[in-house]
Amino acid sequence: MMVPNWRGLLLRLALPDGYQGGLAGLSSDDEQKLIGMLFDQLGEFLAARESADVLLKIYDAYLKWLRH
Structure with a gap:
């Protein structure tokens, strides 16, 4: 299965x-939609990395996305 790069995502x-x-x-x-989404996703990432178990949450969200 091919995993898209960040632009594709x-x-x-x-x-x-x-x-x-x-x-x-x-x-x-x-x-404009693409630029807005870029900043939204960046903001979510920066907020999420403050969490103690951020890496686990990121991998979990990614695996859920792949399964979807």
Whole structure:
């Protein structure tokens, strides 16, 4: 199974209906969604890393995502 890189993950989160083009071909609205999702995810990560068992939570969330 191929695991997407961070760009692919952000595209999946920001544009759940799918997007087949390259990043350069994004509409202005889609680009804004992608930038918003990037900062949302970064904020979640920074907040989560304050937790004592952060690594376990990150791996658990990732495994749940893979199974989904």
